[in-house]
Amino acid sequence: MPPPAPPSENSLVRLLAGWLPRQRWFGGKDGPIDDLSIGTITELLPGEPGMHHLILDVRQNGETDQYQVLLGVRRDLPERLEGAAIGRLDVREHGVIGSVYDAAHDPELTRPLLAHMADERVVGPLVFHRAPGTGIRTDLDGSPNTAEQSNTSLVFGDAYICKLFRRLSPGVSPDLEVNLALSRAGCEHVPAVHGWIELDTSGAGGETGGGGADEPVTLALLSEFLRTGTDGWQLALTSVRDWFGQPCHPGPAPELTADDAGDAGGDFAAEAERLGAATAEVHRDLAAAFGVTRAPPELLREIVFAMNEQLDQVSAAVPELRPHAHAIRAVFDEVAAGAAALPFQRVHGDYHLGQVLRTDAGWTLLDFEGEPARTPAERRAPAHPLRDVAGMLRSFEYAARFLLARDGDLPPHTADALELRARAWADRNRAAFCAGYAAAGGPDPAAHAALTRAFEFDKAVYEIRYEARNRPSWLPVPLRSLARLTG
Numbered sequence: 001m002p003p004p005a006p007p008s009e010n011s012l013v014r015l016l017a018g019w020l021p022r023q024r025w026f027g028g029k030d031g032p033i034d035d036l037s038i039g040t041i042t043e044l045l046p047g048e049p050g051m052h053h054l055i056l057d058v059r060q061n062g063e064t065d066q067y068q069v070l071l072g073v074r075r076d077l078p079e080r081l082e083g084a085a086i087g088r089l090d091v092r093e094h095g096v097i098g099s100v101y102d103a104a105h106d107p108e109l110t111r112p113l114l115a116h117m118a119d120e121r122v123v124g125p126l127v128f129h130r131a132p133g134t135g136i137r138t139d140l141d142g143s144p145n146t147a148e149q150s151n152t153s154l155v156f157g158d159a160y161i162c163k164l165f166r167r168l169s170p171g172v173s174p175d176l177e178v179n180l181a182l183s184r185a186g187c188e189h190v191p192a193v194h195g196w197i198e199l200d201t202s203g204a205g206g207e208t209g210g211g212g213a214d215e216p217v218t219l220a221l222l223s224e225f226l227r228t229g230t231d232g233w234q235l236a237l238t239s240v241r242d243w244f245g246q247p248c249h250p251g252p253a254p255e256l257t258a259d260d261a262g263d264a265g266g267d268f269a270a271e272a273e274r275l276g277a278a279t280a281e282v283h284r285d286l287a288a289a290f291g292v293t294r295a296p297p298e299l300l301r302e303i304v305f306a307m308n309e310q311l312d313q314v315s316a317a318v319p320e321l322r323p324h325a326h327a328i329r330a331v332f333d334e335v336a337a338g339a340a341a342l343p344f345q346r347v348h349g350d351y352h353l354g355q356v357l358r359t360d361a362g363w364t365l366l367d368f369e370g371e372p373a374r375t376p377a378e379r380r381a382p383a384h385p386l387r388d389v390a391g392m393l394r395s396f397e398y399a400a401r402f403l404l405a406r407d408g409d410l411p412p413h414t415a416d417a418l419e420l421r422a423r424a425w426a427d428r429n430r431a432a433f434c435a436g437y438a439a440a441g442g443p444d445p446a447a448h449a450a451l452t453r454a455f456e457f458d459k460a461v462y463e464i465r466y467e468a469r470n471r472p473s474w475l476p477v478p479l480r481s482l483a484r485l486t487g
């Protein structure tokens with residue numbers, strides 16, 4: 001029997017178009033796919049099982065996005081891989097029937113990625129790199145990370161984590177660029193980079209390039225796996241659950257304060273404060289590595305203009321945002337009216353509790369990619385560091401309301417009592433984070449209250465669009481906290 005042949009494009013495209021919208025990492029769930037084609041197909045592993053690297057061009061709403069898929073091909077799919085199935089192909093022209101599936105779930109196929117990076121191989125347009133001065137073990141199996149994320153990461157033993165960027169951005173990923181720069185600068189708050197994979201676009205001339213003439217596109221990043229790490233989102237949710245589970249006072253609900261939230265066994269405030277300090281230290285290192293510029297007042301006004309534009313776009317697409325638009329715009333206008341020159345620098349750009357890991361050694365920051373919906377130029381642009389602070393403040397709001405917003409069936413009485421608790425938890429941890437940030441040398445959020453609030457609202461608007469496109473069932477989370485912040 002010959003091994004399954006490379007899939008024929010037409011039938012494969014049909015299968016992929018049905019499978020793609022069901023993937024967590026697909027960022028176009030708010031509309032239909034108008035067209036899907038295979039941009040590049042590279043045979044990475046020949047034989048049975050085999051693996052092809054695909055870049056898909058997905059056309060939606062007049063725009064084309066590129067997604068990366070590792071396509072496994074087997075004659076028969078074993079039961080353990082059934083969850084990863086894309087479909088069964090009848091490739092009659094080759095006289096073979098085979099199954100295609102998401103190879104990220106198949107250690108037999110992903111293990112050779114380590115050897116490719118260790119040996120710095122080139123396979124067609126795919127270029128594998130090892131970070132200077134590091135070795136890469138090649139004897140480890142990878143399995144997909146179970147944490148909530150927008151891409152797919154493979155954890156190899158307890159040594160490495162390899163993030164496969166799913167929706168591709170032109171050019172070198174800011175995640176790679178920033179991690180390399182911070183590691184070189186000796187920053188203690190980022191994991192070491194071991195390798196990466198790039199797509200060489202010099203011969204392509206298509207839309208996959210565009211980050212600069214012939215700039216390679218980063219496809220994957222291999223980092224040190226922080227095995228003692230727990231992500232901030234999980235730690236925060238545990239603390240909220242604990243606080244929600246505290247016995248209720250008898251009689252009418254008393255006014256809860258942020259200090260009451262400290263009575264819970266799983267209080268998070270000391271961690272929030274340390275996280276604030278780590279954030280300020282990373283901001284200091286980013287400023288040293290990439291420099292600081294003085295942004296004139298006109299630039300801040302342009303930024304506010306863009307915030308208003310995003311607000312208009314998202315309000316048009318998500319009607320639930322409209323009741324809050326007036327209050328949000330008022331804060332944006334206040335910042336534009338008082339615009340002054342400000343120091344801008346490279347920042348994280350998409351900072352939240354899922355981007356930080358608490359390890360034995362303290363807090364580590366991850367994922368310097370910026371917001372997935374922004375253009376590459378926007379992600380790299382210097383910004384005010386309080387934008388990151390605002391991102392984390394939003395995350396405290398998310399964590400505080402996640403359990404409430406996801407459980408719509410709570411009796412009103414319970415829901416009201418828990419809303420008070422959510423508020424107390426968020427206030428306590430917001431205050432602790434800001435205190436830690438300012439004490440470690442970051443600009444004091446209290447001294448820039450309107451700016452911080454504007455960044456927070458801008459992030460909330462972004463989140464509403466993100467949830468509508470990526471996780472529609474989460475939409476009530478940011479909406480619920482907006483109702484509180486604008487109410």
Ligand SMILES: Nc1ncnc2c1ncn2[C@@H]1O[C@H](COP(=O)(O)OP(=O)(O)O)[C@@H](O)[C@H]1O
Nearest residue numbers: 147149150151161191224225226231354366367
């Ligand atoms: N170096 C690492 N060590 C351990 N876990 C990690 C590491 N990097 C990422 N993770 C885990 O993977 C999750 C997703 O990582 P992230 O880089 O934010 O991916 P995405 O951009 O897809 O959201 C994190 O929340 C964390 O739980």
Ligand SMILES: O=P(O)(O)O[C@H]1O[C@H](CO)[C@@H](O[C@H]2O[C@H](CO)[C@@H](O)[C@H](O)[C@H]2O)[C@H](O)[C@H]1O
Nearest residue numbers: 148149150350352353354371372394395398463
């Ligand atoms: O992690 P990414 O860089 O892919 O960021 C995107 O996805 C995040 C969710 O995975 C999203 O974050 C939002 O949800 C978080 C809880 O899952 C919450 O802590 C954040 O505050 C909230 O913004 C992020 O906005 C998006 O860009």
